[in-house]
Amino acid sequence: MVDVVHEDIQLLAVIQRLNIPLGFKEKTVKEICEQHEVDLLFFLQLCNSYHDKEYLPADQFHEFPVEWIIKYLRNAHRCYIDYRIPAIERQIVMLENDNQDNGQNMELLLNFFREYIREFSGHIDREEKDVFPYILSLDKSLQQQDVLQEYVDHFDDYSIDKYLEDHNLIEEKLFDLKNILLKYLPPPVDDCKYNNLLFDLFRLESDLMDHADLEEKVLFPRVRNMENEMKHLQNRS
Amino acid sequence: MIRILFADQSYIVRKGFTSLLEHFNEVETVVTVANKEECSEKIQALAPHLVLINTSFFTNTELNAFKAKLSDTTHILYLFNSVLPDESPANQLSIFESKASLIDKIHQVIQKINTAKDNSESEELSPREKLILKNVALGHTNKEIGEILFISSHTVISHRKNITRKLGIKTVSGLTVYAILNNLIQMEDIS
Numbered sequence: 001m002v003d004v005v006h007e008d009i010q011l012l013a014v015i016q017r018l019n020i021p022l023g024f025k026e027k028t029v030k031e032i033c034e035q036h037e038v039d040l041l042f043f044l045q046l047c048n049s050y051h052d053k054e055y056l057p058a059d060q061f062h063e064f065p066v067e068w069i070i071k072y073l074r075n076a077h078r079c080y081i082d083y084r085i086p087a088i089e090r091q092i093v094m095l096e097n098d099n100q101d102n103g104q105n106m107e108l109l110l111n112f113f114r115e116y117i118r119e120f121s122g123h124i125d126r127e128e129k130d131v132f133p134y135i136l137s138l139d140k141s142l143q144q145q146d147v148l149q150e151y152v153d154h155f156d157d158y159s160i161d162k163y164l165e166d167h168n169l170i171e172e173k174l175f176d177l178k179n180i181l182l183k184y185l186p187p188p189v190d191d192c193k194y195n196n197l198l199f200d201l202f203r204l205e206s207d208l209m210d211h212a213d214l215e216e217k218v219l220f221p222r223v224r225n226m227e228n229e230m231k232h233l234q235n236r237s
Numbered sequence: 238m239i240r241i242l243f244a245d246q247s248y249i250v251r252k253g254f255t256s257l258l259e260h261f262n263e264v265e266t267v268v269t270v271a272n273k274e275e276c277s278e279k280i281q282a283l284a285p286h287l288v289l290i291n292t293s294f295f296t297n298t299e300l301n302a303f304k305a306k307l308s309d310t311t312h313i314l315y316l317f318n319s320v321l322p323d324e325s326p327a328n329q330l331s332i333f334e335s336k337a338s339l340i341d342k343i344h345q346v347i348q349k350i351n352t353a354k355d356n357s358e359s360e361e362l363s364p365r366e367k368l369i370l371k372n373v374a375l376g377h378t379n380k381e382i383g384e385i386l387f388i389s390s391h392t393v394i395s396h397r398k399n400i401t402r403k404l405g406i407k408t409v410s411g412l413t414v415y416a417i418l419n420n421l422i423q424m425e426d427i428s
Contacts, residue, residue: 104424105418108414108417108418108424109414112410112411112414115410172407172408172411173408173410173411175405175407176405176406176407176408176410176411176414177411179404179405179406179411180406180411180414180415180418183404183405184415184418184419185418
C-alpha cells in the first residue's frame with residue numbers, strides 16, 4: 001500500500017476519503033482493504049481514475065453499489081468544506097494583512113473568493129440535502145422492488161436532470177481566480193506564501209474536476225438508468 | 238503554434254490523421270475525439286485554431302450548434318468517407334485522397350491561420366473591448382451594452398468571447414475584479 005502513495009501522493013486523498021488510516025506497515029493493498037472493509041476493486045478503480053485523468057471506466061463503476069460512491073463523494077465534500085477551502089481563505093487573509101499597500105486588491109480578491117465559497121457551499125448543500133438522499137431512496141426502492149413511501153413523500157417529482165441544470169458553473173470562478181493571481185495582481189511582497197496559495201488553488205481545481213467527473217460521468221448517468229427502472233416499477237404497481 | 242481538434246469515430250482514421258498532422262512543424266498539439274461528449278468536453282479547454290471533422294460525426298443541427306461554440310477565427314476542414322469530385326472546395330478532404338493532396342490542403346489552411354495570427358497576435362485588449370468590459374463590470378447585460386454603444390447584442394457577445402479568451406477570465410465577477418485592478422472602474426462604481 002505504501003508504494004501506491006509513493007507513486008502518486010495525490011492518492012492519499014482517496015485513501016483518506018475511504019476512511020483508511022495511515023500506518024500501513026508492510027501490508028499489501030489487498031490486505032489493507034480487507035482490514036478496513038473496503039472493496040478492493042472499488043479502491044483500485046478510484047485510484048486509477050484519480051491518477052490518470054483520461055481513465056474513467058463508467059461501466060466498471062456501475063458494478064458498485066451507489067451508496068459506496070455517495071459515501072466517497074460525501075467524504076470528499078467534508079474535506080473541501082472543512083479543510084481545503086478554509087485553508088485557502090486563511091492564506092488570502094494573511095496576504096491581505098501582509099500587503100498593506102495592496103490591501104484593497106487583496107480585499108477584492110477575498111470578496112471574490114468568499115462569493116465563490118458561498119456558491120460552492122450552496123452547491124454541496126444541495127447535493128447533501130436533496131440529491132444524495134434522493135438517489136439513496138431511489139436505490140432502496142429499486143432494491144426492494146417496491147415504491148417506498150419515503151420515496152413517494154419526498155421525491156416523486158424530482159429528477160436528476162432538474163438538478164443538473166445548474167451543476168456546471170462552479171469551476172469557472174476558480175479558473176478566474178487563478179488567472180487573476182497569475183496575471184493581473186501586482187507582485188506580492190512574500191513570494192513564498194503567494195506561490196503556496198497558487199499551488200493550493202491548482203490542486204483544489206484538479207481535485208474538483210475529478211470529483212465532478214465522478215458525479216457527471218458515473219453517478220448521474222447511472223441515476224438516469226435507475227429513474228427509468230423506477231418508471232417501469234411505478235407503472236407496474 | 239497551431240492547435241488542432243480532430244473529430245472522427247474511426248480509431249484507424251484518427252491515428253492515421255494524427256500521424257500526418259504531426260509532420261507539420263507548425264502544429265503544436267492534435268487532440269482527437271471519438272464521440273460527441275468528448276468533443277464538447279475538449280473544445281473549450283483546447284480553443285483550437287483548426288478543427289478537422291468527419292461529415293458523419295454530427296447531424297446538421299449539431300454541427301451548427303458546435304460551430305457556435307468556436308471562435309470566429311477557427312478554421313474548419315471537412316473529412317468525407319467517400320471519394321470527392323475533382324473540383325471540390327479546398328476545405329473538403331476525403332479519406333481516399335493521396336498523401337500529397339492531403340498535405341497540400343492542410344498546408345494551405347495552416348498558412349492561412351499563421352498569416353491571420355501574425356496580424357492579431359496581440360493579446361492586449363483593444364479600446365473597444367475595454368469599453369465593453371467596463372460595461373460588463375458595471376453589471377449591464379449584453380442587450381443593455383448593445384443599446385449604450387449602438388451595436389447589436391450579437392456583436393457584444395463576440396467581443397465578450399474575445400475578452401474572455403485574452404484574459405482567461407470567464408465569470409462576470411472575475412471580470413469585475415480585473416476591471417477594478419486595472420482602473421477601468423472604481424470600487425465605488427459597483428455597489
